[in-house]
Amino acid sequence: PFDHPLFILYSSGTTGQPKCIVHGAGGTLLQQTKELHLHGDVRDTDTLFYFTTCGWMMWNWLICGLHTGATLVLYDGNPAYPDTGRLFDLIDAEGITHFGTSAKFVQAVEKSGLRPKDSHDLGTLRTLFSTGSPLLHKSYDYLYQQVKPSLxxxxxxxxxxxxxxxxxxSPMLPVYRGELQCLGLGMDVAVFxxxxxxxxxxxxELVCRSPFPSCPVxxxxxxxxxxxxAAYFARFPGVWAHGDYAQLVPHDSHQGLIIHGRSDAVLNPGGVRIGTAEIYRQVETLPEIREAIVVGQQFDGD
Structure with a gap:
């Protein structure tokens, strides 16, 4: 059957209370193949890598790359040993065309002072995927200035x-710093x-107004x-509420998207709503701060 259980994934708790989610075979295959083939431009001649453990859904996303015919590269171990150039060594050694990582890894490499464009060839690399948290504006600058201008x-x-x-x-659209390029094909995404x-x-609030193939079984x-x-449809009847605090950005040819953080973590001092990503974006510009965490506290009823 189309909805035959394929994966059981446990959410980490960053999307509300931890959940044990059953995903179906047909919807997962359709959705991820669309994303890899059309949005990611992954072809059967490419080599795809995502730095992830088996406990993160990006592992499942990576494994679905087999359906594109691409070669997959797996890595088990510390990505910064013996130094932060380790995964860039892997790009050159294995001819990786599509390299996936997290926004925090990009920040760590930048803070280490590594300039991959000077220390590595990176001739095969076309695309860098980043997720896990919003990619900071300055991380876009770093990737284009210090990794590869044509990336x-x-x-x-x-x-x-x-x-x-x-x-x-999308391989067909421009990249704007701080923005996700476009909404997923066939996804009725809106901001309410x-x-x-x-x-x-x-x-x-980031929502999806119509059914989509990979909705959990x-x-x-x-x-x-x-x-x-209760987890997804209680707030807006019949509409999937994802729990992200987001903003559409209109362009002449398309709509971009900015993720400002989790909507259940939005701070509201004096009636001004501030997403956690907006705070991190500023704090991370200070070289004196190595790591930071945003915590909301109630004072005097505010």
Missing amino acids: LVSSISGGTDIISCFALG DDNGQPLADSKG SFWNDPDGQRFH
Whole structure:
């Protein structure tokens, strides 16, 4: 059957309470093949790599790359041993064309002072995928200035909940720093205000208004579907609410997207809503700060 269980994934808790999510075979294959072939431009002559453990959905996304006919490269170990150039060594050694990592890894490499364009060949590399958290503006600058000027920097966002993406890249569109290039093909993505009205270019809740192939089959041990419904459909009836605080960015040829952080982690001092990614974006510009975490606290009822 199309919805025959393929993967059972546990969410980490960054998308609300941890969940045990059952994904179906047909929807997962359709969705991820679309993303790899069309958005990622992965071909049967390419070599695809994503630095991930088996516990992250990017492992499942990587393995689906077999359906494109591409060669996969797997890596087990510390990505910064003996230094932060280790994975760039791998690109040259294996002829990797599509390199996947996290925004935090890009920041770590930048802070280490590595300039891969000077220390490595990177002749085969065409695309760099980044996810896990919003890619900072200055990380875009670093990748184009210190890694490879002709690189397609493809920031992607979705999650374990949908085992795929709501917004991602395109080989046919320009890259704007701080933005995900475009919405996923066939995904009825919008940004709603608190009243469920669509916003053209303001910050709000990321939603999907129509069914999509990789919607989970169910939650494990949730026979009546109440927990599944409460997790995604309780806020806006019949509309998937993903829990991301986002903003559409209109361009002449397409719509880009900015992820400002999780909507359940938005700070609201004096009625001004601030996404956690907006804070990190500023804090990470200070060289004196090695690592940071944003924590909201209630003071005097505010």
